[in-house]
Amino acid sequence: MITDLDQILSASAKRMKRSVIRELLKMTQRPELISFAGGLPSPESFPVEQLKQVVAEVLDTDSARALQYSETEGDKRLREILVERYKSNGVKNISLNNLMISTASQQALDLIPKILVNPGDKVICGLPSYLGGISAFSIYGAELIGIELDEQGMRSDLLEKKLEELKSKGEKPKFIYVIPDFQNPTGICMPEKRRLEIIELARKYDVLIVEDSPYREVRFSGTPQRTMYELDGNGQVILLGTMSKIFAPGFRIGWIVAHEDVIDKLIAAKQNTDLCTSSFVQKIAARYFDNGYFEENLAKTNAMYKSKRDAMVKAFHKYMPEGVKWTEPEGGLFLFVTLPEHINAEELFKIAINENVAFVPGTVFYCNGEGKNTLRINFSFMSEEMNIEGSRRLANAIKQMI
Amino acid sequence: MITDLDQILSASAKRMKRSVIRELLKMTQRPELISFAGGLPSPESFPVEQLKQVVAEVLDTDSARALQYSETEGDKRLREILVERYKSNGVKNISLNNLMISTASQQALDLIPKILVNPGDKVICGLPSYLGGISAFSIYGAELIGIELDEQGMRSDLLEKKLEELKSKGEKPKFIYVIPDFQNPTGICMPEKRRLEIIELARKYDVLIVEDSPYREVRFSGTPQRTMYELDGNGQVILLGTMSKIFAPGFRIGWIVAHEDVIDKLIAAKQNTDLCTSSFVQKIAARYFDNGYFEENLAKTNAMYKSKRDAMVKAFHKYMPEGVKWTEPEGGLFLFVTLPEHINAEELFKIAINENVAFVPGTVFYCNGEGKNTLRINFSFMSEEMNIEGSRRLANAIKQMI
Secondary structure, three states: OOOOHHHHOOHHHHHOOOOHHHHHHHHOOOOOOEEOOOOOOOHHHOOHHHHHHHHHHHHHHHHHHHOOOOOOOOOHHHHHHHHHHHHHOOOOOOOHHHEEEEOHHHHHHHHHHHHHOOOOOEEEEEEOOOHHHHHHHHHOOOEEEEEEEEOOEEOHHHHHHHHHHHHHOOOOOOEEEEOOOOOOOOOOOOOHHHHHHHHHHHHHOOOEEEEEOOOOOOEOOOOOOOOHHHHHOOOOEEEEEEOOOOOOHHHOOEEEEOOHHHHHHHHHHHHHHHOOOOHHHHHHHHHHHHOOHHHHHHHHHHHHHHHHHHHHHHHHHHHOOOOOEEOOOOEOOEEEEEOOOOOOHHHHHHHHHHOOEEOEEHHHHOOOOOOOOEEEEEOOOOOHHHHHHHHHHHHHHHHHHO | OOOOHHHHOOHHHHHOOOOHHHHHHHHOOOOOOEEOOOOOOOHHHOOHHHHHHHHHHHHHHHHHHHOOOOOOOOOHHHHHHHHHHHHHOOOOOOOHHHEEEEOHHHHHHHHHHHHHOOOOOEEEEEEOOOHHHHHHHHHOOOEEEEEEEEOOEEOHHHHHHHHHHHHHOOOOOOEEEEOOOOOOOOOOOOOHHHHHHHHHHHHHOOOEEEEEOOOOOOEOOOOOOOOHHHHHOOOOEEEEEEOOOOOOHHHOOEEEEOOHHHHHHHHHHHHHHHOOOOHHHHHHHHHHHHOOHHHHHHHHHHHHHHHHHHHHHHHHHHHOOOOOEEOOOOEOOEEEEEOOOOOOHHHHHHHHHHOOEEOEEHHHHOOOOOOOOEEEEEOOOOOHHHHHHHHHHHHHHHHOOO
16 A cells, blocks of 8 residues: 555545535434434335336337447437426426436536636535535535525525625635525525526626526425526526436436536536446436326325325424424425524434434534534435324434423 | 636636547447447347346345435445455455445546546556546646557556656656556556566555556456456555446446545545445346356357457458558457558548548547557447458558558
């Protein structure tokens, strides 16, 4: 072994930390433990029987292409299907050249800073924001600037103040990272007015928006909001989608929708990163859509998640002590809990583990280290019964700290 | 759209070029054209019937895990199988913690510079070397130093001279990039003596070796050489393997074997890059091995490639004009052709396209822009008949330039 591995590491490597959540997940695999920590879809949502049929069809009719290398930008049929779905939902400014496939959204969150961020560049994100996003940006040396959320998502007044402040110093952030649909970790869905305000600011200050939207179609009630990509219609927004929550995360299929010039750069970046996403899983996904299975399975999945959310929210109302607040989102996979100020969720975590229930302390989602009294609760993976029992255990743990 | 996309691109993005080969491949998709340009395995090698069975088994017995997120380091069973295969081939210094799964070898070629290379760092590679490797390193700002090959691979005398020269300037390259088994593009297999010489130099100068070995098991004749990882046995070598040439490139499964400390850093890097490689394809691959299909299919594939190589080599002997030289490798997917000095292979390319045959001009594999009179010829993808006919056409094109 070379003598000085630590010394020869790149600046990027020195910025890398293993994900707190993924390490937590490893700790929480005792069978008696109820884990609300992961962001996992329920295995009941996986369309196993349909997949068996679809895979057999793909291997029977298209194996020479399904098992071979394929285009970096993704399988053409799958891209067509995704573009058509956006169009049929009213998005006008989209054609095949605006959409590429990524190896799930996490790859998009790596490719975007790869083409945009030099060490020291500013990136704006919500307080809190998805850990996998802010962590991927940090590795490229991005300096994260957090903007507080209110119950409608990222606060546009604070965003404007920050953009103005940066401008006065001659600085411009590389992009604004927003998760408008059932935000991870808060579950907040941003109303159209707020979306428009943020787009307006992005235009005024000439900054790109990265709209990360993995939960968009996991909606149980209320009215879908238009994507920021659609509302903008002018190439200001890079929109990320994924099949991980609405089909199967094990397929690792995501996509990026953006201005052609941006897509062109992202394809060059992807080419050097993994050449192409698995053609096998892309062909299967395309045929799954073409066979008409997608919408039917999504409706079933959302009905199941609605029950799970309802069970959990009801249990929260029943068990939680006074002073504990939580979001009750119309979709997504998470509730976000705010404890009384003096309770530290990392300390609560230890007590909760003793009570055989786990969650993610909210502070990991705050790029500024705040959010000590918050936690994220997943309601999609465990059964309704476990959601109720886990809520009871969590409430017990909290009561020990009040 | 923001006003200045080109100006806000990262330094990395400015170093990105779309792969010449992949762009060439798009140009050469006319059906009448015989393309020796790609590095594609033959679809005849894909075990379609066995896969149908294996996929059905995976979905019947293990769907909840096969379709879910999985560990960043890769599916445990698949890693065990790969470790056991190395052990049964005599490699002693390997355990589960030394091996991680990557989204095919290209991801390994991205993750390695990600954890090691700062802009301006030196990386040593062969003249010529795999384009996807040198291109991935360049994006991180690596300064490539080319070392000439002879018929045994990278010249150790020149390597020593270069390492000594760098040392005298107080410099140390981050790693030496070697493709010892049926090198891409030359097809050369490095004998053990040369491997040991390079390892010795790497130890003396305290430099890592990246041993990229996608073609190792695509051997038709001769005796397998021990991997440099095995010969070293001391953590100096990072070994890359892939299923792309021996199973199916569409699965995007590769692996990295290295010292635990290196693997640990690479896992952190992968976590932020794509979270995990598709659990679905990993589960399928593991069961494909467990069902005993792998060795049988590999033997069939290699027999087919041997016939294709033999047909092509025979045709070369028959058709090529005096002054043209080529390698006749014992494995891999490529012949490497050296033309008389005055013939430029990029000009030949245009004539060859008129003759309806394509190849890759060798100069793209030379980090110093040399190799103008060389070309790479793939013999695995086309049929034997097309290999013969394409060789005839290529010889005709060359004759027009002699």
